[in-house]
Amino acid sequence: MEPVSTGVALRVRTDDAPLEGSSIGSIPKVQAILGPMLETQRSAMTLSSFIRLAGACLAAIVIAAVAGRAWAAGEGAKTAATIIAAAASVESEGSKTRFKVILSKAVTAQVSLMERPDRVIIDLPEVAFHLPVEAGRSKEGLVASYRYGLFAPGRSRVVMELTQPAVVSGMTTTPDATGAATILTIELSRADRDEFRRSAAENAPPAKEAAVPVVQGAKDARPVIMIDPGHGGIDPGAATSSNNVVEKDLVLSFAQRLKRKFEESGRYKVLMTREQDVFVSLGDRVRAARAAQADLFISVHADSISGGQDVRGLTVYTGSERASDADSARLADRENKADAVAGVESGDMPDDVSDILMDLTLRETRSFSHGFASRLVGEFDSVARLNKNPHRQARFQVLRAHDIPSVLVELGYLSSQKDLDLLMSEEWRGKMVSAMSSAVDRFFATRFARRGAAAVLP
Numbered sequence: 001m002e003p004v005s006t007g008v009a010l011r012v013r014t015d016d017a018p019l020e021g022s023s024i025g026s027i028p029k030v031q032a033i034l035g036p037m038l039e040t041q042r043s044a045m046t047l048s049s050f051i052r053l054a055g056a057c058l059a060a061i062v063i064a065a066v067a068g069r070a071w072a073a074g075e076g077a078k079t080a081a082t083i084i085a086a087a088a089s090v091e092s093e094g095s096k097t098r099f100k101v102i103l104s105k106a107v108t109a110q111v112s113l114m115e116r117p118d119r120v121i122i123d124l125p126e127v128a129f130h131l132p133v134e135a136g137r138s139k140e141g142l143v144a145s146y147r148y149g150l151f152a153p154g155r156s157r158v159v160m161e162l163t164q165p166a167v168v169s170g171m172t173t174t175p176d177a178t179g180a181a182t183i184l185t186i187e188l189s190r191a192d193r194d195e196f197r198r199s200a201a202e203n204a205p206p207a208k209e210a211a212v213p214v215v216q217g218a219k220d221a222r223p224v225i226m227i228d229p230g231h232g233g234i235d236p237g238a239a240t241s242s243n244n245v246v247e248k249d250l251v252l253s254f255a256q257r258l259k260r261k262f263e264e265s266g267r268y269k270v271l272m273t274r275e276q277d278v279f280v281s282l283g284d285r286v287r288a289a290r291a292a293q294a295d296l297f298i299s300v301h302a303d304s305i306s307g308g309q310d311v312r313g314l315t316v317y318t319g320s321e322r323a324s325d326a327d328s329a330r331l332a333d334r335e336n337k338a339d340a341v342a343g344v345e346s347g348d349m350p351d352d353v354s355d356i357l358m359d360l361t362l363r364e365t366r367s368f369s370h371g372f373a374s375r376l377v378g379e380f381d382s383v384a385r386l387n388k389n390p391h392r393q394a395r396f397q398v399l400r401a402h403d404i405p406s407v408l409v410e411l412g413y414l415s416s417q418k419d420l421d422l423l424m425s426e427e428w429r430g431k432m433v434s435a436m437s438s439a440v441d442r443f444f445a446t447r448f449a450r451r452g453a454a455a456v457l458p
């Protein structure tokens with residue numbers, strides 16, 4: 001059977017793009033309709049019938065545009081979430097490299113390119129990736145590595161790092177041997193720098209919708225704590241060499257436990273920048289904290305760091321234009337690339353300090369951040385193995401809210417086996433959560449003493 005070009009899929013995506021802004025829920029619906037159409041009509045497809053199908057698809061889009069809202073409201077928007085990616089491979093042949101993924105259902109994919117580093121980005125509806133842990137880790141042809149995951153609710157993404165500039169020379173879907181699944185193939189061809197740049201300019205990745213603001217009623221009198229589990233979705237963060245432990249999962253489960261602990265006393269309102277395995281940009285993390293009028297922002301990480309087994313132990317970071325040391329500067333640089341990892345242009349940071357008033361607020365806020373960091377280190381000291389310099393500073397993007405005291409806690413380093421053993425220990429986690437809870441109590445006790453008791457009353 002001839003492969004079916006999904007050029008139409010690209011057009012469909014282009015045409016349905018405006019829908020995303022008006023009704024997020026309608027997109028999976030459109031894809032759910034297109035999927036079966038492609039599947040049932042593909043078997044006896046000729047060029048002319050394919051063109052007719054293209055017309056039918058576009059007609060379906062028009063109907064969807066009209067009825068999108070009603071469908072989204074009436075049937076829920078989660079229908080497309082059951083697409084499964086069962087296998088993926090990269091094959092190279094001469095100057096071409098093909099990325100193939102076996103999907104349980106035909107989907108519309110949108111492919112785009114980004115420079116520095118050179119990447120190919122494949123946007124898909126929400127896909128559950130059931131791939132082996134080693135998938136995407138080895139170099140093949142033009143593909144240095146690839147990663148995959150949830151990019152936003154309802155949207156998944158594959159990001160391929162390239163070994164050299166390349167352009168997309170083909171995209172096809174074919175049924176697999178059983179006819180039950182679909183193979184999506186993206187073909188890359190070697191290109192020169194100019195050609196890559198031109199193609200990247202023409203095919204910029206779709207923007208991520210602005211994060212849904214944290215839903216909350218009037219701010220209650222309780223202090224608001226925003227917990228920020230690092231990474232997520234397409235951005236896995238650090239991983240152990242066996243890939244059995246991934247930072248994004250480890251910090252999410254720790255953050256959930258921390259949230260429950262903070263909530264125990266009923267004294268705080270506790271929110272999280274992400275509650276699931278989803279990508280959240282650095283800017284959106286800061287925006288979520290500001291939208292919630294958070295009084296404290298705690299980012300939780302467990303990174304790897306070069307320097308091997310020597311570098312270990314819990315470390316608390318605060319934001320600063322000048323890094324306290326070279327290791328911290330490198331770590332912040334790497335963390336600040338989280339958006340690039342997910343194929344998002346950075347530079348949409350809120351709170352770029354632009355006026356003198358903001359600058360003054362930032363200085364005051366940073367002294368509170370330092371105060372909280374010292375309390376944290378003090379509490380951790382008796383229960384944790386601390387880094388030899390446990391309070392460090394660097395220019396972390398996520399610590400840039402000018403009016404919210406913010407810290408980033410490295411629970412430990414996945415690059416250290418000793419740290420990893422602790423991080424996996426329930427008992428150790430329990431101690432850490434209690435220590436952080438005590439530090440939070442002390443921090444707010446001091447703040448409210450300074451503000452006067454009236455500040456905490458309704």
Ligand SMILES: [Zn+2]
Pocket residue numbers: 230231237238247301302303335
């Ligand atoms: Zn991290």
